[in-house]
Amino acid sequence: MSRPCLNTRNLAPRRVLVLFAHPALERSRVNRHLVEVARNVPGVRVHDLYEAYPAFNISAKREQQLLLEHDAIVFQHPFYWYSVPAILKEWQDIVLEHGWAYGSGGTQLAGKLTLNALTTGGPEQAYGPNGWNHFSIREFLAPWEQTANLCKMKFLAPFTVHSALQYATAEQLAPQLRRRRPRS
Numbered sequence: 293m294s295r296p297c298l299n300t301r302n303l304a305p306r307r308v309l310v311l312f313a314h315p316a317l318e319r320s321r322v323n324r325h326l327v328e329v330a331r332n333v334p335g336v337r338v339h340d341l342y343e344a345y346p347a348f349n350i351s352a353k354r355e356q357q358l359l360l361e362h363d364a365i366v367f368q369h370p371f372y373w374y375s376v377p378a379i380l381k382e383w384q385d386i387v388l389e390h391g392w393a394y395g396s397g398g399t400q401l402a403g404k405l406t407l408n409a410l411t412t413g414g415p416e417q418a419y420g421p422n423g424w425n426h427f428s429i430r431e432f433l434a435p436w437e438q439t440a441n442l443c444k445m446k447f448l449a450p451f452t453v454h455s456a457l458q459y460a461t462a463e464q465l466a467p468q469l470r471r472r473r474p475r476s
């Protein structure tokens with residue numbers, strides 16, 4: 293009788309890469325707390341893009357190697373003009389190469405998980421069909437969702453801390469961090 297085969301791939305702990313983008317960390321109230329929390333989680337590597345590339349000279353090879361070494365990719369950033377800080381757009385343009393991330397033979401990211409972890413100045417009720425911003429955070433992130441689809445990644449719901457400017461201390465922020473699955 294053959295023995296049952298245990299698929300250990302499903303049991304392997306996930307290696308998480310946080311691609312962090314904040315252009316003015318010294319003025320940050322929330323992201324700097326979030327990123328400190330992330331740095332202390334075993335299996336999580338934080339990669340600060342503005343620190344690594346102050347002149348935006350992003351290395352595709354270095355970034356691609358980091359992506360290959362991780363199973364889940366988190367883009368952490370403040371929400372700027374309903375989108376991301378500029379370096380993340382540059383990162384996409386440089387790193388997600390045709391034939392590597394998408395297109396013919398471009399399967400290097402297939403199966404990896406991805407999500408955006410972001411902070412907004414606006415309150416939660418501002419985001420949605422009845423709010424003054426008219427669209428949900430998930431809808432604003434449609435280009436990120438479709439980019440993930442194109443790269444055959446699994447796009448997860450965003451982690452959002454709304455009304456970020458109201459958190460002056462780490463203690464005030466703590467209940468937000470304990471929320472297991474914030475709504476988008």
Ligand SMILES: Cc1cc2nc3c(=O)[nH]c(=O)nc-3n(C[C@H](O)[C@H](O)[C@H](O)COP(=O)(O)O)c2cc1C
Nearest residue numbers: 320321322323370371372373374411412413414456
């Ligand atoms: C250039 C710029 C654009 C911004 N655009 C938005 C926006 O579109 N929607 C929003 O809710 N907040 C917006 N904000 C507020 C930031 O999202 C907020 O200051 C940030 O999330 C706070 O996080 P931090 O304390 O880590 O900096 C913007 C702030 C700046 C500086």
